[in-house]
Amino acid sequence: xxxxxxALFFEKWLQDLKYEQSLGEGVPTTVPNILGPGGGIAIxxxxxxxxxxxxxxxxxxxxxxxxxxxxxxxxVDFYTxxxxxxxxxxxxxxxxxxxxxxxxxxxxPMLNYRGEIWNLQLNEKMGATxxxxxxxxxxxxxxxLTAKAAAVLGSEEDVRKYQALHDTLTExxxxxxxxxxxxxxxxxxTANVLALHFGVVEEKDRAVCMERLLANLKRxxxxxxxxxxxxxxxxxxxxxxxxxxxxxxxxxxDDCPSWxxxxxxGATTMWELWDGVNPDGSFNGFEMNSLNHYSxxxxxxxxxxDLLGIKLLEPGYKKSRIAPRLIVGIPEIxxxxxxxxGRLTCKIVCARxxxxxxxxxxxxxxAEVALPEREEVLLGSGVYHFEYATEHDFAxxxxxxxxxxxxxxxxxxxxxxxxxxxxxxxxxxxxxxFAAERPVLELEGTxxxxxxxxxxxxxxACNDTEQRLSPRPSYEPNPSD
Numbered sequence: 509x510x511x512x513x514x515a516l517f518f519e520k521w522l523q524d525l526k527y528e529q530s531l532g533e534g535v536p537t538t539v540p541n542i543l544g545p546g547g548g549i550a551i552x553x554x555x556x557x558x559x560x561x562x563x564x565x566x567x568x569x570x571x572x573x574x575x576x577x578x579x580x581x582x583x584v585d586f587y588t589x590x591x592x593x594x595x596x597x598x599x600x601x602x603x604x605x606x607x608x609x610x611x612x613x614x615x616x617p618m619l620n621y622r623g624e625i626w627n628l629q630l631n632e633k634m635g636a637t638x639x640x641x642x643x644x645x646x647x648x649x650x651x652x653l654t655a656k657a658a659a660v661l662g663s664e665e666d667v668r669k670y671q672a673l674h675d676t677l678t679e680x681x682x683x684x685x686x687x688x689x690x691x692x693x694x695x696x697x698t699a700n701v702l703a704l705h706f707g708v709v710e711e712k713d714r715a716v717c718m719e720r721l722l723a724n725l726k727r728x729x730x731x732x733x734x735x736x737x738x739x740x741x742x743x744x745x746x747x748x749x750x751x752x753x754x755x756x757x758x759x760x761x762d763d764c765p766s767w768x769x770x771x772x773x774g775a776t777t778m779w780e781l782w783d784g785v786n787p788d789g790s791f792n793g794f795e796m797n798s799l800n801h802y803s804x805x806x807x808x809x810x811x812x813x814d815l816l817g818i819k820l821l822e823p824g825y826k827k828s829r830i831a832p833r834l835i836v837g838i839p840e841i842x843x844x845x846x847x848x849x850g851r852l853t854c855k856i857v858c859a860r861x862x863x864x865x866x867x868x869x870x871x872x873x874x875a876e877v878a879l880p881e882r883e884e885v886l887l888g889s890g891v892y893h894f895e896y897a898t899e900h901d902f903a904x905x906x907x908x909x910x911x912x913x914x915x916x917x918x919x920x921x922x923x924x925x926x927x928x929x930x931x932x933x934x935x936x937x938x939x940x941x942f943a944a945e946r947p948v949l950e951l952e953g954t955x956x957x958x959x960x961x962x963x964x965x966x967x968x969a970c971n972d973t974e975q976r977l978s979p980r981p982s983y984e985p986n987p988s989d
Contacts, residue, residue: 509566510812510845518563519572525556526579534586548591549605550643551737556583557650561657567848568824573657580654584670587647598680599643606642607698610635610735611765611782633796635735637698641685642737645702648677681708690716697724698738704749705741718749729910729947730757731765740806747814747833755814756835757910759807767807778805816843816854821876824848830867831878832856839902849873858902865894907970913951914944916966921973925966930959 525539534547535556547553560576563569593600615632651674658666685693685703690713692699700721703709709717725731734742746755762768765782773785780801784792791797813819817832825847832854834841842855850870856879857864869875871889878884881898907916916922917934926934933939933955943951948963955963 509562510808513567513846513848515563515567515569515572518559522560522576522579525559526576529556529579529582529586534590535583546603547586548599549603550599550639550646551605551608553583553586554646554650556580557653561653564657564660565820565823566825568822568826570660574661577657577661577663580650580657581666581670584647584650584654584673587650588673591643592647596680596684597676598684599640599647601640604634604639604643605736606634606639607637607696607735607737608635609633609781610637610696610698610733610738612636612696612698612733635696635698635737636694637696637702637735637737638685638694641681641692641694641699642702644677644681644684645706645708646737648674648681649706651677678708682710686713689713691720692717695720695724696738697721697728697732697742698734700724701734701738701741701745704745714749718751721745722751722754725754725758726949726952729949730754731761731763732758733765736803739804740809743807743810744814747810752814752833753835755810756837759810759835760837767804775799778802811841812843812845816841816856817878818843818845818852818854825852825870825873827874827876828852828869829876829878830854831876832865832880834858834880834900834902836902836908837904844868847873858898858900861897861899861901863894863896863898863900865892867892867894903975905967905971906974907967909949909952909967910947911967912945912947913963916948916963916970917944919970919973921969922966925969926962929965930962933959933962 521539525535528536528539528541529547533545535553537543537546537549537552539555557580560573560580564573587599591599591602613632613634613636651670655667655670655674658664658670685699686709687693690709692703692709700717703717704714704721724733732739732742743755743759746752746758759767762772764787769782770779770785773787773789775785777800779785780796780798780803781792781794782804784794784797784799786792814833815835815838817830819829819831821827821829825845826849828847832841834856839859840855840857842853844851844853847870849872851868852870852873852875853866853868855866858880863880865879867875867877867887868891869887869889873889875887876884877887877892879894880900882894882896907919907922917926917940948967951963952960
């Protein structure tokens with residue numbers, strides 16, 4: 509929906525979805541349905557609500573929303589009438605797929621499928637996040653989106669019904685899955701991400717939830733372990749909760765599991781499994797291993813909305829927000845969204861101590877523009893160019909928190925800084941043996957803050973030296989302000 513106008517495609521597909529619903533088994537896991545009954549499986553089932561709402565937001569088409577509204581209500585009502593427990597109101601039984609093909613459950617021993625192909629067991633595919641937690645969060649979200657659609661269409665009775673359902677479900681989910689101290693019972697990356705993104709935790713508990721997410725990422729050396737349920741929201745949640753730099757670190761990882769791991773192996777499509785191909789290029793022998801599977805491509809939303817910084821404020825991008833936020837390793841980015849009013853474009857470069865920004869806002873629209881280090885302004889349609897000085901530098905840093913302590917000490921500037929300000933630590937042979945092969949990130953919980961400050965000084969000294977020795981960037985911004 510960002511790079512192409514796909515309204516007609518999805519309008520037709522939603523007619524197929526309504527037909528499948530008319531058979532009385534809810535929204536199946538594929539439309540057209542080739543796998544048999546499967547209604548009520550969260551995420552797949554929720555397409556009946558999420559897709560028409562996203563289409564309305566993107567294109568502002570009231571007629572489409574109105575045409576799908578009964579289908580949206582039927583999607584939620586199927587949960588209520590056929591899936592949820594009549595006592596608690598929550599989904600507590602039946603088939604669910606959880607955080608599909610996440611990486612937080614050990615795999616194996618696998619059963620032979622046929623020949624040299626092996627079968628991942630269902631619990632290995634579903635991941636470690638409670639599948640009913642996932643289902644109930646999506647159930648509540650679909651109720652909320654249906655209430656929003658009802659408000660747009662002027663159906664006050666449906667607004668009250670589905671808003672009340674959302675509020676009731678949210679309270680029930682909190683009682684079932686959130687401790688009095690604000691921790692999610694199922695302490696996975698996905699559980700914490702969903703709790704933050706969908707407002708499961710109360711405002712007073714958001715900091716605790718965020719701390720748990722960051723701690724989990726740290727345990728995995730800032731690698732994601734999320735599957736289909738959690739991946740779309742991981743980086744957005746980090747960026748929206750003040751940890752944009754951590755989102756950038758996760759995004760730029762290039763070993764498994766990561767988005768750039770397949771790229772390093774020559775992939776030109778998104779894979780179904782993070783580990784669908786081995787580091788040597790051989791295929792993993794799983795019976796389910798698609799190499800053209802969009803789900804993890806949802807990171808594109810974060811690239812557009814948080815990195816490039818373009819977000820809609822009114823349906824169809826009648827009003828938008830442009831607030832680009834670069835990360836270390838990506839000092840420039842350019843992109844456009846094909847809105848119904850025309851191309852909405854942003855290009856930002858940070859090089860040689862200057863920001864250079866170019867914007868193109870379509871006719872008959874406005875945009876809130878919040879550039880780095882500048883006051884927010886409201887701009888109308890037109891082409892805009894900005895240049896100004898900055899002390900920020902987003903060029904890739906060779907030495908960072910992922911650098912092993914041994915590699916830091918192997919650099920002359922790193923060793924000199926550590927010997928100058930933390931000689932007692934360097935002279936500790938036991939510590940040096942312990943730390944040599946460990947990333948600096950892992951030492952954070954072992955060393956006092958003062959020692960970590962010295963290590964950061966050493967990393968900065970190494971990077972300063974590398975920058976002086978490296979070629980200047982090819983981009984030369986205009987020297988005039």
